Amino acid sequence: MEKFNTHTGLVVPLDIANVDTDQIIPKQFLQKTERIGFGVHLFHDSRYLDHAGTQVNPDFILNKAEYKGSSILLARKNFGCGSSREHAPWALQEFGFKVIIAPSFADIFYGNCINVGLLPIILKEAEIEQLFKLSADTQLTLKVDLPNNVITCGELSFTFSLNEFQQYSLENGVDSVGWTLDKLDTIKAFEAKMPAWQ
Amino acid sequence: MTTTNPQTMYEKLWQNHLVEDAKGQTPLLYVDRHLIHEVTSPQAFASLRFHNRPVRHPERTIATMDHNISTRSIKIDAAGEGAANQLRALAINCKDFGIELFDMGHKNQGIAHVIGPELGLTLPGTIIVCGDSHTATHGAFGALAFGIGTSEVEHVFATQTLRQNKAKTMKIEVKGQVGSGISAKDIILAIIGKTGSAGATGYVVEYCGEAIEALSMEERMTVCNMSIEFGAKAGLIAPDQTTFDYVEGKEYAPKGEVFSQAVADWKKLKSDDDAIFDAVLTLAAKDIKAQVTWGTNPGQVISVDGTVPSPDDFSDPTEKESCIKALKYMDLTPGTKMTDIQVNKVFIGSCTNSRIEDLRAAAGVVQQYQGQQVIEGVDAIIVPGSYRVKEQAESEGLDKIFTDAGFEWRLPGCSMCLGMNDDVLEEGDRCASTSNRNFEGRQGRGSRTHLVSPEMAAAAAITGHFVDLNS
Incomplete structure (x- = not known):
């Protein structure tokens, strides 16, 4: 996993609550055995007017010229609800997103983002509202500083927090499986004490 | 004399599975049962191969073909090329890593969350995971069961553990008895209607009350299945005689003396009477309509x-x-x-x-x-x-x-x-x-x-x- 330190990027505001992972990456694109090839299908049903994905929907915000190249997704509450498909963060990442900012995330999606190195940031509703207003008026660029847990934009700043180990993992690009395999003796000791039925 | 604080069922399950809670690290939990299917596993297997890592406990892992398959034919190619590729990849991966697979036409094949319970793979007091958000179904047995992403599937393959933050607890009590013709689906939809689709995000929910206790195991599965639909990490129902009777004699369930010991342990799982939940929701069963x-x-x-x-x-x-x-x-x-x-x-x-x-x-x-x-x-x-x-x-x-x-x-x-x-x-x-x-x-x-x-x-x-x- 790539290390995450700071990131400065353009914000695209997606003003929809309860965005589910079926919307982020519809099921017909899950039939791959690789981790790549999902970005092109991100938000397929919204980005394209036809099922085949040949006609771009000009009204969908990700298709608007002023948001081209955006790397920070500003979202509403309960982002990433529904299916546990990790293909959703893979698709967001491959499309170019490094950070997602929302007032709340669905639990599984949030964990999946951390595990793939896509930074999910929770801000207060009022702060989210402020960012939506700012991004509606102008092209909003934010600097996200993970080591210092702060987002800045000119004079404005917003602080956020992550669980200690998740912050460490993202900053250091930890191979979480390798990290746990170093604890194999502890796991074996636990197994030795388990009851027979378990 | 030491006293133990009253605990919820979730806290007991957590404690029983806590491998390590090191300072500055997310707690490490033991996973008893890992169910896998063709859609969310191939990239996890690929990463194991890349790192030259084995599946640590293939015998704790069970694979089925369910998401992609045709419902008109048992032929692997019947649901298109993409599906067939994933199904073939699952078969190869299971063979290479020594995992039991219920493939097309196998007598045990079916939806992961249907076969787990019916084969006795789902046991009270266990942690069960699967790369599918409806894994919460197995909570009907008093198992801590939840959906995971593919990176976590890989983590379980390699270590038989997962890192998890502790969730908050919510008690949902359905008092009294439902009216005639009201199903378990109506109960859970009514609950979700009350909480909203994200009402339990960050919580593990425990369903209780007379209306829940009166449900059969299959009805309890319907209730727990939809826990994710209002954001819950997992849904739990305390195991009771209905649960033990259902599990006893199932193909993969413990037998004889081991089963008796298991039941004795499972009886200790229910939340203590004075356990404190972070949130409580109460519904009157008689008010629930279709x-x-x-x-x-x-x-x-x-x-x-x-x-x-x-x-x-x-x-x-x-x-x-x-x-x-x-x-x-x-x-x-x-x-x-x-x-x-x-x-x-x-x-x-x-x-x-x-x-x-x-x-x-x-x-x-x-x-x-x-x-x-x-x-x-x-x-x-x-x-x-x-x-x-x-x-x-x-x-x-x-x-x-x-x-x-x-x-x-x-x-x-x-x-x-x-x-x-x-x-x-x-x-x-x-x-x-x-x-x-x-x-x-x-x-x-x-x-x-x-x-x-x-x-x-x-x-x-x-x-x-x-x-x-x-x-």
């Missing part, structure tokens, strides 16, 4: 004797906006009676409602209509959850009741719940579905899903609209 969703998330649900709500019914601006968006997508007008909504597709199946009791309930409704057929213009399919369910249903003649009435009787699989195979709705189709999600496009781009019980789905197939079976 439910139908009208919107595009499972929280947008109403009693069948109600009407389609108006955006003005919501004071929260986000809910109001969601209502406007949902009504547009669903092509519904506020004030329309739910019983006036016409459907042209019916799907009875999915890990929520495809077990034998679900099929019996649906068949019972079909019989009440005394020889009436699925109404013209409606296509109705029944997809049993597993080969065992299918076989049992056929031995009871349920398949005959369905096919005589014009339903299609299909082979087991996830099918139209998510439409990864060719069981997909067309744009504009309106479906009465016993599945778990009514998201935009879930069953097919531009299609409209109404979540209902098997009884309601069967009635909708015969009449072409939703029916208040109690009126």
Whole structure:
């Protein structure tokens, strides 16, 4: 996993609550055995007017010229609800997103983002509202500083927090499986004490 | 003398599985059972190969083919090239890593969350994970069960553990008894209607109360299955005699003395009387009516004797906006009676409602209509959850009741719940579905899903609209 330190990027505001992972990456694109090839299908049903994905929907915000190249997704509450498909963060990442900012995330999606190195940031509703207003008026660029847990934009700043180990993992690009395999003796000791039925 | 603080069931399960809680690290939990399927596992296997790591406990891992498969043929190629590639990859991966696989046509094959319980792979007091959000189903046994992403699938493969932050706890008590004809699906939809679709995000929910205790194991599975639909990490029901009787004698369940010891341990799992929950929700069972969703998330649900709500019914601006968006997508007008909504597709199946009791309930409704057929213009399919369910249903003649009435009787699989195979709705189709999600496009781009019980789905197939079976 790539290390995450700071990131400065353009914000695209997606003003929809309860965005589910079926919307982020519809099921017909899950039939791959690789981790790549999902970005092109991100938000397929919204980005394209036809099922085949040949006609771009000009009204969908990700298709608007002023948001081209955006790397920070500003979202509403309960982002990433529904299916546990990790293909959703893979698709967001491959499309170019490094950070997602929302007032709340669905639990599984949030964990999946951390595990793939896509930074999910929770801000207060009022702060989210402020960012939506700012991004509606102008092209909003934010600097996200993970080591210092702060987002800045000119004079404005917003602080956020992550669980200690998740912050460490993202900053250091930890191979979480390798990290746990170093604890194999502890796991074996636990197994030795388990009851027979378990 | 030491005293122990009263604990919830979740806290006991957590404590029993805590391998390590090191400072500055996310706690490490032991995973007893890992269920896998073709869609969310291939990238995890690829990463194991890349790092030259084995599956640490292949005997704790069970694979089934369910998400992608055809419900018309047991041939691996019947559901298209993409599906076939994933199914073949699963077979190769299971062979290479020594994992038992229930592949196409195997007597144990079926939806992961149907076969786990019916084979005795699902045990109280265990942690069960699967790369599928409806893993919460197994919480019906008093197992801590939850869906995970593919990176976590890999972590479990390699270590048989997972790192998890501790969730908050919510008690949902359903007091008294439900009225006649009210199903487990109605109970859980009514709960989600009350909490909203994200009402339990960050929580592990424990369902209790007389109405929950009175449920069969299969009904409890329906309730726990939809825990994720209001954001819960997992749903739990305390194991009791109903649970032990169900588990005893199942193929993979412990036997003899080991089973007795297990039951003794399982009896200790229930929440202590004075355990404190972070949140409590209480419902009166007698107030729960048959439910139908009208919107595009499972929280947008109403009693069948109600009407389609108006955006003005919501004071929260986000809910109001969601209502406007949902009504547009669903092509519904506020004030329309739910019983006036016409459907042209019916799907009875999915890990929520495809077990034998679900099929019996649906068949019972079909019989009440005394020889009436699925109404013209409606296509109705029944997809049993597993080969065992299918076989049992056929031995009871349920398949005959369905096919005589014009339903299609299909082979087991996830099918139209998510439409990864060719069981997909067309744009504009309106479906009465016993599945778990009514998201935009879930069953097919531009299609409209109404979540209902098997009884309601069967009635909708015969009449072409939703029916208040109690009126």
